[in-house]
Amino acid sequence: MGIASRTLRECLLNQITADMPYHEEMRKLISHHLEDLAENRLPVIQKKTGYSIETIQATRDELHKLNPKPGAAFMKTYVPTVTPDVIIERDDEGNYKVRLDDDRVPTLFISEYYRRRLQDPHCTAEEREFIKRKVISAQWLIDSIEQRRSTLTKVAQEIVNHQTKFLDEGPEAIEPLKMQQIADRVGVHVTTVSRAVDDKWIQTPRGILPLKRFFVGGTLTEDGDDVAWDTIRIKLQEVIDKEDKSDPFSDEHLVDELKKSGMTVARRTVTKYRKKMAIPSSRQRRDWSLVKK
Numbered sequence: 001m002g003i004a005s006r007t008l009r010e011c012l013l014n015q016i017t018a019d020m021p022y023h024e025e026m027r028k029l030i031s032h033h034l035e036d037l038a039e040n041r042l043p044v045i046q047k048k049t050g051y052s053i054e055t056i057q058a059t060r061d062e063l064h065k066l067n068p069k070p071g072a073a074f075m076k077t078y079v080p081t082v083t084p085d086v087i088i089e090r091d092d093e094g095n096y097k098v099r100l101d102d103d104r105v106p107t108l109f110i111s112e113y114y115r116r117r118l119q120d121p122h123c124t125a126e127e128r129e130f131i132k133r134k135v136i137s138a139q140w141l142i143d144s145i146e147q148r149r150s151t152l153t154k155v156a157q158e159i160v161n162h163q164t165k166f167l168d169e170g171p172e173a174i175e176p177l178k179m180q181q182i183a184d185r186v187g188v189h190v191t192t193v194s195r196a197v198d199d200k201w202i203q204t205p206r207g208i209l210p211l212k213r214f215f216v217g218g219t220l221t222e223d224g225d226d227v228a229w230d231t232i233r234i235k236l237q238e239v240i241d242k243e244d245k246s247d248p249f250s251d252e253h254l255v256d257e258l259k260k261s262g263m264t265v266a267r268r269t270v271t272k273y274r275k276k277m278a279i280p281s282s283r284q285r286r287d288w289s290l291v292k293k
Contacts, residue, residue: 008068009034015066025051025059037063040284053288084203086156086211088167096167098156100149101203108142110135148196154186155196159214166214167205172234176218176226219265232263233273240279246290248282 012030016023029037033045042056051059067073087101114131117123123131159182165173179197183190197211218228239257243249249257251271258265279285 022059042288085200086202096160152196158185174228174230176228245287248285250282
């Protein structure tokens with residue numbers, strides 16, 4: 001038994017009191033069958049303890065009320081405030097238009113004093129040369145900032161144009177999109193798009209989202225249509241929610257179910273996204289109380 005596992009057991013056991021329901025069963029399961037509980041091997045526990053499946057499930061429900069990390073209550077969690085860089089608005093025709101939310105950024109300009117100083121006949125050649133260099137440098141900075149603003153506006157608008165269905169209908173309607181597609185439409189290099197959207201947020205009818213959220217991969221359906229992975233994940237969750245919990249779908253069966261919806265996905269891909277979505281395996285999803293004896 002590892003140190004972490006032993007510490008978890010001790011932490012849970014210390015929270016059990018004699019007035020709790022199933023306190024004796026909880027102590028026994030924590031001490032000897034924690035891994036079996038985690039893997040949903042209830043018949044194994046039943047065989048070793050003599051407890052009924054119903055008792056084991058009720059005990060597990062009580063265990064879920066314990067706190068495996070009691071120290072976390074004393075920690076302060078800092079959640080930074082997100083301010084959107086781009087805001088989506090509808091125009092009079094109902095189309096989505098973007099505008100930069102940079103009102104907090106001061107406007108840069110070159111002081112008229114130095115422009116007048118360049119015209120002053122008393123300005124020495126050395127001073128004039130120095131001012132010229134600084135004015136050119138400042139103008140370059142101002143132009144660069146304006147170029148970045150322009151690029152971000154164009155990139156954000158192209159993203160919004162591509163993902164209109166997502167804005168209208170929700171996450172299940174998101175379209176596959178690569179940065180290269182936006183780069184081609186804007187007429188810039190793909191790295192420029194990457195830099196433009198990096199750590200940028202956009203205010204949408206669906207909430208404030210990172211601009212990178214709109215770039216998603218996809219796969220081809222049997223009809224040759226592109227389907228975004230987000231759409232597949234939503235469908236995968238829907239299939240699992242509706243499955244027979246006495247005999248949950250294996251990953252191979254999930255592939256078959258997705259195929260019925262026109263989504264051809266490899267088994268390893270289903271496994272990958274199931275784990276990303278924190279969905280347990282078919283064995284762990286099985287409700288043993290529904291299994292016919």
